[in-house]
Amino acid sequence: MKFIAIKMLHGDGAKYLGLIFGVTFATLLMAQQVSIFIGLMARTASAIYDVSESDVWVMDPRVRYIEEVEPLRDVELTNVRSVPGVAWAVPFYKGLISIRMTDGLTQQVQLVGVDDVSMVGICPKMVMGDANVLRRPQAAMMDKNGFIFTWPDQPLALGKEIELNDHRLVVSAICKASQTFLTFPLLYVSYETAMEITPPQRNKMSFVLVKAQPGISAADLATRIHDTTGLQALTNNDFAWRSIRYILQRTGIPINFGITIFLGVIIGAAITAQTFYIFVIENLKQFAAMKAIGVTNAQLLRMVLLQTVIVAATGYGLGIGMTALFFQATKDLPATAGFILHWQVMGGVLIAISAISLFSILFSLRKVFKLDPAIVFRG
Amino acid sequence: MTIAIDISHLNKSFPVGDDVVPVLHDISAQVRLGELTMLVGPSGCGKTTLISILSGILSASSGDVSVIGKSILKFSDREKVLFRRENIGFIFQQYNLLPALTAAENAALPLLAAGVAKKQALQKAVDVLSEIGMQAHTEKLPRQLSGGQQQRIAIARALVHNPRLIVCDEPTAALDAKTGQGVMEILRDVANDQTRAVLVVTHDSRIYRFADRILEMSDGRIVGDHLPDNFVHKE
Ligand SMILES: Nc1ncnc2c1ncn2[C@@H]1O[C@H](COP(=O)(O)OP(=O)(O)OP(=O)(O)O)[C@@H](O)[C@H]1O
Numbered sequence: 001m002k003f004i005a006i007k008m009l010h011g012d013g014a015k016y017l018g019l020i021f022g023v024t025f026a027t028l029l030m031a032q033q034v035s036i037f038i039g040l041m042a043r044t045a046s047a048i049y050d051v052s053e054s055d056v057w058v059m060d061p062r063v064r065y066i067e068e069v070e071p072l073r074d075v076e077l078t079n080v081r082s083v084p085g086v087a088w089a090v091p092f093y094k095g096l097i098s099i100r101m102t103d104g105l106t107q108q109v110q111l112v113g114v115d116d117v118s119m120v121g122i123c124p125k126m127v128m129g130d131a132n133v134l135r136r137p138q139a140a141m142m143d144k145n146g147f148i149f150t151w152p153d154q155p156l157a158l159g160k161e162i163e164l165n166d167h168r169l170v171v172s173a174i175c176k177a178s179q180t181f182l183t184f185p186l187l188y189v190s191y192e193t194a195m196e197i198t199p200p201q202r203n204k205m206s207f208v209l210v211k212a213q214p215g216i217s218a219a220d221l222a223t224r225i226h227d228t229t230g231l232q233a234l235t236n237n238d239f240a241w242r243s244i245r246y247i248l249q250r251t252g253i254p255i256n257f258g259i260t261i262f263l264g265v266i267i268g269a270a271i272t273a274q275t276f277y278i279f280v281i282e283n284l285k286q287f288a289a290m291k292a293i294g295v296t297n298a299q300l301l302r303m304v305l306l307q308t309v310i311v312a313a314t315g316y317g318l319g320i321g322m323t324a325l326f327f328q329a330t331k332d333l334p335a336t337a338g339f340i341l342h343w344q345v346m347g348g349v350l351i352a353i354s355a356i357s358l359f360s361i362l363f364s365l366r367k368v369f370k371l372d373p374a375i376v377f378r379g
Numbered sequence: 380m381t382i383a384i385d386i387s388h389l390n391k392s393f394p395v396g397d398d399v400v401p402v403l404h405d406i407s408a409q410v411r412l413g414e415l416t417m418l419v420g421p422s423g424c425g426k427t428t429l430i431s432i433l434s435g436i437l438s439a440s441s442g443d444v445s446v447i448g449k450s451i452l453k454f455s456d457r458e459k460v461l462f463r464r465e466n467i468g469f470i471f472q473q474y475n476l477l478p479a480l481t482a483a484e485n486a487a488l489p490l491l492a493a494g495v496a497k498k499q500a501l502q503k504a505v506d507v508l509s510e511i512g513m514q515a516h517t518e519k520l521p522r523q524l525s526g527g528q529q530q531r532i533a534i535a536r537a538l539v540h541n542p543r544l545i546v547c548d549e550p551t552a553a554l555d556a557k558t559g560q561g562v563m564e565i566l567r568d569v570a571n572d573q574t575r576a577v578l579v580v581t582h583d584s585r586i587y588r589f590a591d592r593i594l595e596m597s598d599g600r601i602v603g604d605h606l607p608d609n610f611v612h613k614e
């Protein structure tokens with residue numbers, strides 16, 4: 001009876017496509033939106049993980065996520081350095097600031113100031129030029145996507161001049177950084193330069209980056225720094241999760257994505273359920289004839305389930321394939337760079353699609369089970 | 380045993396709204412093996428209702444029906460399905476073929492439902508189709524065939540599992556006279572087998588001559604039991 005179920009399904013081309021479309025659409029919407037959401041969260045963390053040399057981030061207790069900065073007093077650097085178990089500790093500047101290009105246009109950038117000696121916190125991968133150039137005053141390094149964003153349609157080149165609070169800077173190196181949550185260009189300078197060119201303020205140090213001595217765990221050191229200095233000290237992982245939790249709890253992002261995903265599920269389920277229902281209703285006479293001839297309800301159940309599995313598997317495969325193609329096609333766009341389709345997402349969507357499919361045949365199956373075969377004798 | 384169907388004091392009524400509308404009144408009759416029995420009568424007199432009950436598709440309100448020695452009214456729904464699958468072949472006015480299946484696949488359906496392997500089932504279906512002149516069309520879809528050819532597929536489907544009873548509701552109503560005659564000749568042949576009974580509901584007086592016996596119904600009752608010659612004469 002299996003091949004009969006398959007032939008019945010394929011026999012009605014338009015409805016078969018409609019069914020597949022419903023499942024594909026729901027799969028695509030769910031997989032894509034969930035992946036983008038996860039990608040955004042990962043971006044939040046990537047600014048933290050890009051700083052790989054240090055073990056602990058030290059910051060003001062009020063800081064809730066990486067893009068929010070409460071300056072520390074300079075003396076805190078010395079305080080942190082004096083905590084037992086600290087191998088080294090360096091200052092790190094991070095802040096939003098406006099730059100002016102030679103044509104007079106302005107542009108927001110994320111200014112990053114790294115310790116001149118150790119270069120801890122520098123952009124991990126060079127594209128053009130040398131990071132050591134930052135030790136020169138007036139030298140700056142921009143990330144590649146930021147460069148493209150700032151000077152669209154221009155080839156990557158060193159020597160671009162920019163102005164920052166009346167200080168002249170030259171883009172003397174280009175690097176490749178992970179996309180961050182804020183999509184503004186990243187502008188790297190030395191910590192000294194950052195102190196000089198940013199507006200005068202009593203305190204300017206954003207973070208202290210700390211390395212633990214061998215044999216001391218990052219978590220232990222973080223606790224110790226907190227106990228000694230009263231500052232907030234977090235391991236890379238803890239800081240990443242704190243940032244992600246903040247975004248989840250305090251922004252509209254999860255709700256927006258939640259709504260899109262919810263709508264995807266509802267619309268996908270509605271299309272699938274309705275098409276399935278119409279499929280069964282229009283084939284009611286065929287089901288009745290089979291029942292009259294002696295096909296049992298159990299056999300009909302197996303047939304409908306097989307049809308469902310075929311539709312769900314095909315639609316799911318197409319939807320996942322389209323999602324993968326989407327991320328492949330957009331992997332070089334700054335807005336979507338770094339977004340990938342995780343297997344966990346694929347698994348989750350598979351479960352959701354199975355649930356949708358089973359739900360959508362419930363009504364149809366009821367109809368088939370209750371169907372009175374006597375209708376075969378009626379015109 | 381020569382009795383295929385034994386009906387005694389059968390009543391059937393349908394609930395319509397809050398009322399109960401009686402359709403069959405105290406019917407008692409017999410259908411014999413080796414005969415082609417016709418059931419005739421005006422539209423709405425209850426012919427379809429009666430054969431639906433006799434073939435275990437519809438339940439009765441009261442009375443007793445024995446088909447091939449089995450009291451089918453006492454069966455559970457599942458027992459009825461299995462009984463139909465094994466013992467009854469159906470031919471409908473509207474053919475009721477599955478449009479996505481070929482002629483052979485359609486004809487093989489009762490065997491497939493009974494769990495016969497696909498290959499054997501299809502082979503048997505092709506054999507039966509060949510016996511009724513359809514050997515050239517076994518791989519065609521119903522929509523590629525004429526009404527008469529589609530009804531032959533339905534006949535093959537009704538015969539493929541060698542049922543004891545073949546039940547037909549207006550098998551020639553959708554066919555022209557000549558094609559209808561062809562269909563009746565096949566059924567006539569089947570009824571010559573002493574282990575089988577064919578029961579045909581019809582309006583079509585042109586085919587009365589194929590009957591061994593004609594049961595006349597009116598208003599939910601059996602009002603006559605005729606030999607075809609007399610009946611044609613009477614009309
Ligand atoms: N499911 C039902 N519910 C209510 N009334 C029904 C039902 N099925 C049949 N009837 C009624 O029972 C009566 C007999 O119907 P049936 O279909 O058996 O007649 P018939 O002799 O086959 O007619 P025809 O020659 O037009 O096919 C009709 O009055 C019909 O309206």
Ligand SMILES: [Mg+2]
Nearest residue numbers: 426427428548
């Ligand atoms: Mg009728």
